[in-house]
Amino acid sequence: MRLQHVIQQQFRRLSYRAPILRHVSITTTLLSLIWIYAIYWGERSVYHSSVEACAWEKWEEWPQEASPHHLVLIADPQLVDPHTYPGRPWPLSTMTERYTDLYMMRNFRLINANFDPDSIFFLGDLFDGGREWPPENARIVDKTGRKYMEEQGVLEPKAVKKRSMGAALSKPHANSMLKEDHNIGKNGEDLKAFIPGGYGKFAKYGSKQWYIDLDRFAKIFYDPAQVYPDSHRQMLAAYDVAADATSVANGATGESWQEYATSGGKSRKVVASLPGNHDVGFGAGVQLSVRERFESHFGASNRVDVVGNHTIISIDSPSLSAHSQYLKSGWESEAAQSEQLDHIWQPTWDYLDNIDQPVGKAVSDALHEYFPESRPKGWSHEVVDPEDAEKIAAHKAVNEAAKKRPHLPVILLTHVPLFRNPDTDCGPMRERGNSIKVQFGYQYQNVVTQTLSKDIVHKVSAAGDIIQVFSGDDHDYCDVTHRYNVPQPGTKSYFPNDDSLKARYQQIKEITVKSFSWAMGVRKPGFLLVSLWNPVDAQGKTIGTPLPTIQIHNCLLPDQLSIFINYGLLFLITFPLLLTQSILRIFRTSSESSRLDAPPSDTDSKSPLPRFQFTNGSLAPASPTHQRGTSSTSSHSTTNPDTANPSVQRNTTARARSVSPGSYTTNPQPSKSQPTGGLIDKAGFFPAVKWIDPADEESDEESIVGVDGVDGAGEEDDSQAKWKWRQRTRTPWGWKERVRRVGWEFGLDLVVVVVPAGGWYFWLIGRG
Known part of the structure; x- marks a missing residue:
């Protein structure tokens, strides 16, 4: 009790010094604690619980001795930029960019911290408006390309709104676009030309916007604190690799270059070179200057990686779709139309035609790291007699063995999903609808055409058996199974005459990965966890009983919109509670003031001590009119005023007045108000x-x-x-004064709740 009394006294002293502390009540304290917990749940706890629910050990089913390769697939980060919501004003646009980046930053950091993956692959659409921002020193598109892009609906016809288009562009761009004689052949320099997207309305941003988005992407997905959280790792030169002698002879300046490794633990492979239609455009809308800028920063669009004894083949499906895409008529483009755009699709087409070469080299190099002694020997540098048939046969055998490269299971990565019937069910894990619609529009197409999908599968099958296809673009989850007749690995023939190489029937599963961003039309974004385990020998064949070498798990992320809604609901509860408390406080204060202004009642004025008065020379109890608070301290008898004696009872709170002893006399003169008689x-x-x-x-x-x-x-x-x-001279409060005081009290109560909760919130988001 003593401690409680001391605390109360100290709090009262502080409240007099800081009046805001008088608003610290049970209600405001409870609301502050509830807000602090809700903010921690919405900014930390829900993220941790979502990621921890996808732990490897909760769904992997490998043998006990397995050491799988852990792969993470992320699709469509699609960083929000001015292209995403062009009509959204500041500061709403800035807040949207900030919170979408913060959302992805938190989840990506938790993925690396909790799962410790070996590899991370992105499935395109790194930016939302990457195709719209012009490269540096960009030239305008040529006449032939413009005509075809107008037919595809990518560009607006020049005859329509020509004047408004010219006004939307900068003056140099507008003058170049409206020239009629700009007609250089398709092999000329204008293949690197560029035209701003959105019919010119994004031309004002220039190339600076693309590099701003690149810095944002690097901060989220490439920063060492994001890739290697909670660890002190650094990049260091591991060893020197000699440059190719042929390159040096052809003018290469350096003779060696340094390979880098990561200290403090295993390195993590991050691949983000697969382009999406929002990065480079789609089909006829792909511009070479934009694609080259993307590849110069993220790497080759078509590439081969060997991870976990699996061959991952990435293809540039947006550019390849220029070979075959849907037209406004609903039909696929014809060969004559695609020939005009061969500068767009030809590189990817050639890469697929010769896919066995880069795949064979990558697989051989990976196996030779495990089995160095298995590296085949080619032709020996010695003179052989043409008549020595045995040596010639031996050399041929060695050469043929070198040509027979091993094949590993193939995983195909494409941004645009492969063709399927419009009503194909995507499975129960899809959030919107039940299938991917076959649709197309400005710079997008939901699926690759049926003809092109078949060509892709046939060409990629030459590198090995396709066991899985992963795609993005749709922003939602979709799991389908395709059925194709594919050739045997190692051959490019679809239906060869050799009976041993006839096409075979194969079922290929494809999973479309959910978007990683919460601003892409799905309430619960996600990513994919892939576990790869394929023990092989020196020839690349699986050791032991063949098992499925891949296991997949779809991991969902928090519903950021629901978090904001919960904050709003909590505010709707906080607002009326604080307002009610303020109203009750004002009315209670008003009632107490009214009681203070009114005179006390007889009951309240009664003294706990008895009072007496002299009546006719004798002491008698005082009448009620002589109680404390009456109008006079003296009373007179109505029958005999001269003999009445005033009350001798002194009020305990009366002010005492000292009198000098010399003022007393031995025989004072009696007065009307003094009692007569003895001393x-x-x-x-x-x-x-x-x-x-x-x-x-x-x-x-x-x-x-x-x-x-x-x-x-x-x-x-x-x-x-x-x-x-x-009575006090206080004017009673009117309704305006009460409303003003209620507003003031409510504002102070709100400050008491908002200051600690807001400080806690900004501290959390400041730390990511």
Whole structure:
């Protein structure tokens, strides 16, 4: 109890120094604690629980001795930029960019911290408006390309709104676009030309916007604190690799270059070179200058990687779709139309035609790292007699063995999903609808055409058996199974004459990965966890009983929109509670003020001690009119005023006044207000005292001491009452004053709740 009393006293002292502390009540304290917990749940706890629910050990089913390769697939980060919501004003646009980046930053950091993956692959659409921002020193598109892009609906016809288009562009761009004689062949320099997207409305941003988005992407997905969280790792030169002698002979400046490794733990492979239609465009809308800029920063669009004894083949499906895409008529483009765009699709087409070469080299190099002694030997540098058939046969055998490269299971990565019937069910894990619609529009197409999908599968099958296809673009999850007749690995023939190489029937599963961003039309974004385990020998064949070498798990991320809605609901609860508390406080204060303004009742004025008065020379109990708070301290008998004695009871709160002993006389003259009789009868007598406001400068302390409580007319003088109740001069509160005070009290209560909760919130988001 003593401690409680001390705490209360200290709090009262502090509240007098800082009046805001008077608003710290049980209600505001509970609301502050609830807000702090809700913010921690919405900014930390829900993220951790979502990621921890996908732990490897909760769904992997490998043998005990397995050491799988852990792969993470991320699709469509699609960083929000001015292209995403062009009509959204500041600061809403800035807040959208900030919170989408913060959302992906938190989840990507948790993925690396909790899962410790070996590889991370992106499935395209790194930016939302990457195709719209012009490269540096960009040239305008040529006449032939413009005509075809107009037919595809990518560009607006020049005859339509020509003047408005020219006004939307900068002056140099507008003048170049409107020239009629700009007609250089398709092999000329204008293949690197560029035209701003959106019919010119994004031309004002220039190339600076693309590099701003690149810095944002690097901060989220390439920063060492994101890739290697909670660890002190650094890049260091591991060893030197000699440059190719042929390159040096052809003018290469350096003779060696350094390979880099990561200290402090295993390195993590991050591949983001697969382009999406929002990065480079789609089909006829792909511009070479944009694609080259993308590849110069992220790497080759078509590539082969060997991870976990699996061959991952990435293809540039947006560019390849220029070979075959849907037209406004609903039909696929014809060969004559695709020939005009061979500069767009030809590189990817050639890469697929010769896919066995890069795949064979990558697989051989990977196996030779595990089995160095298995590296095949080619032709020996020696002179052989043409008649020595045995040596020639031996050399041919060695050469043929070198050509027969091993094949590993193939995983195909493409941004645009392969063709399927429009009503193909995507499975129960899809959030919107039940299938991917076959649709197309400005710079997008939901699926690759049926003809092109078949060509892709046939060409990639030459590198090995396709066991899985992963795609993005749709932003939602979709799991389908395709059925194709594919050739045997190692051959490019679809239906060769050799019976041993005839096409075979194969079922290929494809999973479309959910978008990693919460601003892409799905309430619960996600990513894919892939576990690869394929123990092989020196020839690349699986050791032991063949098992499925891949296991997949779809991992969902928090619903950021629901988090914001929960914050809003909590605010809707907080607002009326604080408002009700403020209203009750004001009315309670108003009621107490009214009681203070009113005179006390007889019941409240009763003293706990008895009072007496002299009547006819004898002591008797005082009448109710002589209780504390009456208008006079003296009373007179109505029958005999001369013999009446005033009350001798002194009020306990009355102000005592000291009197000099010399002022007393042995024989004082009796007065009208003094009792007669002996000295004992005069004991305790004090004259009536009137209270005067000390602020009144005209008041005289000496003049307030009276000798009787009756005026000259014999009436009872209320002005000389010892404890007269004087009403305060306070104006009653009107409704406007009460509303103002309620608003003030509510604002202070809101500050008491918002300051700790807001500080906690900004501290959390400041730390990511």
